[in-house]
Amino acid sequence: MLDVRKIRLILELRESGITNSKVLSAIEKIPREKFVSDTFRNQAYENIALPIENNQTISQPYVVARMTELLDVKKNHKVLEIGTGSGYQCAVLSLLARRVYTIERIKNLHESSNKIFEKLKFTNIVSKYDDGNNGWAEQIPFDRIIFTAASKIMNNEIFSHIDNDGIIVCPMVKKNKQILIKYKKKNNKIISKEYDDVLFVPNLQGVV
Ligand code: SAH
16 A cells, blocks of 8 residues: 555656656655654655654655755765754665765654664664754765755855765755755855755754
Protein backbone atom coordinates (compact mmCIF):
# COMPACT_ATOMS: atom_id res chain seq x y z
CA MET A 1 0.00 0.00 0.00
CA LEU A 2 2.77 2.42 0.96
CA ASP A 3 4.55 1.47 -2.28
CA VAL A 4 1.63 2.64 -4.43
CA ARG A 5 1.55 5.92 -2.52
CA LYS A 6 5.30 6.26 -2.90
CA ILE A 7 5.11 5.87 -6.70
CA ARG A 8 2.30 8.41 -6.79
CA LEU A 9 4.43 10.84 -4.78
CA ILE A 10 7.40 10.45 -7.14
CA LEU A 11 5.11 11.17 -10.11
CA GLU A 12 3.74 14.22 -8.32
CA LEU A 13 7.28 15.52 -7.65
CA ARG A 14 8.12 15.06 -11.34
CA GLU A 15 4.99 16.95 -12.33
CA SER A 16 5.93 19.76 -9.93
CA GLY A 17 9.17 20.23 -11.83
CA ILE A 18 11.73 18.06 -10.01
CA THR A 19 13.83 16.72 -12.87
CA ASN A 20 17.01 15.41 -11.24
CA SER A 21 16.66 11.62 -11.42
CA LYS A 22 19.26 11.03 -8.68
CA VAL A 23 17.24 13.19 -6.29
CA LEU A 24 13.99 11.41 -7.21
CA SER A 25 15.59 8.01 -6.76
CA ALA A 26 17.04 8.99 -3.34
CA ILE A 27 13.53 10.05 -2.28
CA GLU A 28 12.16 6.78 -3.58
CA LYS A 29 14.71 4.82 -1.54
CA ILE A 30 14.32 6.53 1.85
CA PRO A 31 11.38 5.16 3.89
CA ARG A 32 9.78 8.46 5.04
CA GLU A 33 7.35 6.49 7.24
CA LYS A 34 10.27 5.62 9.55
CA PHE A 35 10.85 9.32 10.30
CA VAL A 36 7.31 10.09 11.52
CA SER A 37 5.32 8.80 14.49
CA ASP A 38 2.77 5.98 14.13
CA THR A 39 -0.06 8.53 14.07
CA PHE A 40 1.16 9.95 10.76
CA ARG A 41 2.53 6.79 9.18
CA ASN A 42 -0.23 6.43 6.61
CA GLN A 43 0.30 10.04 5.50
CA ALA A 44 4.05 9.55 5.06
CA TYR A 45 3.83 9.66 1.25
CA GLU A 46 1.52 12.61 0.98
CA ASN A 47 3.25 15.70 -0.34
CA ILE A 48 2.83 17.61 2.92
CA ALA A 49 4.92 18.60 5.94
CA LEU A 50 4.01 16.58 9.05
CA PRO A 51 4.41 17.29 12.76
CA ILE A 52 7.30 15.67 14.63
CA GLU A 53 8.10 16.00 18.33
CA ASN A 54 8.89 19.31 20.09
CA ASN A 55 6.51 21.26 17.79
CA GLN A 56 8.82 20.88 14.81
CA THR A 57 8.04 19.49 11.34
CA ILE A 58 9.40 17.02 8.83
CA SER A 59 9.57 19.04 5.61
CA GLN A 60 7.23 18.53 2.67
CA PRO A 61 8.72 16.01 0.17
CA TYR A 62 8.58 18.62 -2.63
CA VAL A 63 10.65 21.03 -0.53
CA VAL A 64 13.17 18.30 0.39
CA ALA A 65 13.45 17.40 -3.31
CA ARG A 66 13.75 21.04 -4.40
CA MET A 67 16.40 21.92 -1.82
CA THR A 68 18.36 18.76 -2.59
CA GLU A 69 18.20 19.54 -6.30
CA LEU A 70 19.36 23.14 -5.72
CA LEU A 71 22.22 21.89 -3.57
CA ASP A 72 23.58 19.92 -6.56
CA VAL A 73 25.27 17.27 -4.41
CA LYS A 74 28.00 15.08 -5.91
CA LYS A 75 29.14 11.67 -4.70
CA ASN A 76 32.46 13.04 -3.34
CA HIS A 77 30.86 15.90 -1.39
CA LYS A 78 31.02 16.69 2.28
CA VAL A 79 27.70 18.25 3.27
CA LEU A 80 26.60 20.13 6.40
CA GLU A 81 22.94 20.30 7.44
CA ILE A 82 21.70 22.73 10.08
CA GLY A 83 18.43 21.46 11.58
CA THR A 84 18.40 17.64 11.70
CA GLY A 85 14.77 17.49 12.90
CA SER A 86 13.40 14.06 12.03
CA GLY A 87 16.57 13.17 10.10
CA TYR A 88 14.69 12.69 6.81
CA GLN A 89 16.41 15.39 4.72
CA CYS A 90 19.75 14.20 6.07
CA ALA A 91 18.99 10.60 5.06
CA VAL A 92 18.11 11.71 1.51
CA LEU A 93 21.39 13.67 1.30
CA SER A 94 23.39 10.73 2.64
CA LEU A 95 22.54 8.69 -0.47
CA LEU A 96 23.98 11.41 -2.72
CA ALA A 97 27.03 12.64 -0.77
CA ARG A 98 30.22 11.16 0.65
CA ARG A 99 29.38 12.23 4.17
CA VAL A 100 26.70 14.35 5.83
CA TYR A 101 27.30 16.27 9.06
CA THR A 102 24.08 17.37 10.74
CA ILE A 103 23.42 19.64 13.73
CA GLU A 104 20.26 19.86 15.86
CA ARG A 105 19.58 22.27 18.77
CA ILE A 106 16.81 20.19 20.41
CA LYS A 107 18.31 17.29 22.37
CA ASN A 108 15.28 15.03 22.08
CA LEU A 109 15.27 15.34 18.26
CA HIS A 110 19.03 14.86 18.06
CA GLU A 111 18.63 11.60 19.99
CA SER A 112 15.57 10.28 18.18
CA SER A 113 17.03 10.98 14.71
CA ASN A 114 20.25 9.22 15.74
CA LYS A 115 18.27 6.14 16.70
CA ILE A 116 16.66 6.07 13.25
CA PHE A 117 20.06 6.50 11.53
CA GLU A 118 21.38 3.54 13.54
CA LYS A 119 18.35 1.38 12.86
CA LEU A 120 18.50 2.04 9.13
CA LYS A 121 22.30 1.52 9.17
CA PHE A 122 23.46 4.82 7.71
CA THR A 123 27.23 4.82 7.98
CA ASN A 124 28.02 8.22 6.42
CA ILE A 125 26.03 10.48 8.76
CA VAL A 126 27.70 12.26 11.68
CA SER A 127 25.47 14.28 14.01
CA LYS A 128 25.85 16.65 16.89
CA TYR A 129 23.68 18.44 19.43
CA ASP A 130 24.47 22.16 19.17
CA ASP A 131 23.36 25.51 17.78
CA GLY A 132 24.29 25.08 14.12
CA ASN A 133 24.56 28.75 13.20
CA ASN A 134 28.32 28.77 13.71
CA GLY A 135 28.76 25.71 11.51
CA TRP A 136 30.99 22.79 12.47
CA ALA A 137 34.48 24.26 12.93
CA GLU A 138 36.47 20.99 13.05
CA GLN A 139 35.05 19.87 9.71
CA ILE A 140 35.60 23.00 7.57
CA PRO A 141 35.61 23.16 4.57
CA PHE A 142 32.32 21.78 3.26
CA ASP A 143 31.25 21.48 -0.36
CA ARG A 144 27.62 22.14 0.48
CA ILE A 145 25.63 23.59 3.42
CA ILE A 146 21.85 23.34 3.83
CA PHE A 147 19.78 25.15 6.46
CA THR A 148 16.40 23.55 7.13
CA ALA A 149 15.08 26.25 9.47
CA ALA A 150 14.07 29.76 8.38
CA SER A 151 16.79 32.31 9.06
CA LYS A 152 16.40 36.08 9.41
CA ILE A 153 20.03 36.84 8.70
CA MET A 154 22.85 34.89 7.13
CA ASN A 155 26.00 35.03 9.21
CA ASN A 156 28.64 36.01 6.61
CA GLU A 157 31.21 33.94 8.45
CA ILE A 158 29.51 30.78 7.13
CA PHE A 159 30.63 31.63 3.57
CA SER A 160 34.22 31.01 4.64
CA HIS A 161 33.16 27.45 5.54
CA ILE A 162 32.61 26.46 1.91
CA ASP A 163 35.16 25.95 -0.84
CA ASN A 164 35.18 27.87 -4.08
CA ASP A 165 32.23 26.53 -6.16
CA GLY A 166 30.55 25.72 -2.84
CA ILE A 167 26.79 26.14 -2.43
CA ILE A 168 24.59 27.10 0.53
CA VAL A 169 20.81 26.68 0.37
CA CYS A 170 18.69 28.34 3.04
CA PRO A 171 15.07 29.42 3.60
CA MET A 172 15.39 33.14 4.38
CA VAL A 173 12.77 35.32 6.05
CA LYS A 174 11.99 38.30 3.80
CA LYS A 175 9.24 40.68 4.92
CA ASN A 176 6.35 38.30 5.84
CA LYS A 177 7.54 35.56 3.53
CA GLN A 178 10.17 32.85 3.46
CA ILE A 179 12.11 32.31 0.26
CA LEU A 180 14.57 29.59 -0.65
CA ILE A 181 17.89 31.19 -1.49
CA LYS A 182 20.85 29.53 -3.15
CA TYR A 183 24.25 31.12 -2.53
CA LYS A 184 27.14 30.10 -4.73
CA LYS A 185 30.81 30.95 -4.19
CA LYS A 186 32.46 31.78 -7.51
CA ASN A 187 36.02 33.14 -7.60
CA ASN A 188 35.60 34.01 -3.94
CA LYS A 189 32.48 36.11 -4.59
CA ILE A 190 29.01 35.14 -3.39
CA ILE A 191 26.21 35.08 -5.95
CA SER A 192 22.68 34.61 -4.59
CA LYS A 193 19.49 33.62 -6.35
CA GLU A 194 15.92 33.33 -5.07
CA TYR A 195 13.69 30.31 -5.65
CA ASP A 196 10.41 29.00 -4.17
CA ASP A 197 8.34 30.47 -1.33
CA VAL A 198 8.47 28.03 1.56
CA LEU A 199 7.30 27.61 5.14
CA PHE A 200 9.82 26.42 7.73
CA VAL A 201 10.03 26.54 11.51
CA PRO A 202 12.37 29.32 12.66
CA ASN A 203 16.12 29.07 13.05
CA LEU A 204 16.62 29.72 16.77
CA GLN A 205 19.73 30.36 18.84
CA GLY A 206 21.12 28.23 21.63
CA VAL A 207 20.20 24.67 22.59
CA VAL A 208 17.27 23.17 24.47
N1 SAH B 1 15.58 18.66 8.05
C1 SAH B 1 14.48 18.40 8.94
C2 SAH B 1 13.58 19.61 9.10
C3 SAH B 1 13.24 19.77 10.53
S1 SAH B 1 12.53 21.28 11.02
C4 SAH B 1 13.71 17.15 8.52
O1 SAH B 1 13.95 16.62 7.42
O2 SAH B 1 12.91 16.67 9.31
C5 SAH B 1 13.94 22.26 11.43
C6 SAH B 1 14.80 21.80 12.57
O3 SAH B 1 15.84 22.77 12.73
C7 SAH B 1 14.11 21.68 13.92
O4 SAH B 1 14.30 20.41 14.45
C8 SAH B 1 14.81 22.76 14.77
O5 SAH B 1 14.95 22.39 16.13
C9 SAH B 1 16.16 22.86 14.10
N2 SAH B 1 16.88 24.12 14.33
C10 SAH B 1 16.39 25.39 14.35
N3 SAH B 1 17.36 26.28 14.58
C11 SAH B 1 18.53 25.56 14.71
C12 SAH B 1 19.88 25.91 14.97
N4 SAH B 1 20.26 27.18 15.15
N5 SAH B 1 20.81 24.93 15.05
C13 SAH B 1 20.44 23.62 14.87
N6 SAH B 1 19.17 23.22 14.64
C14 SAH B 1 18.22 24.19 14.56
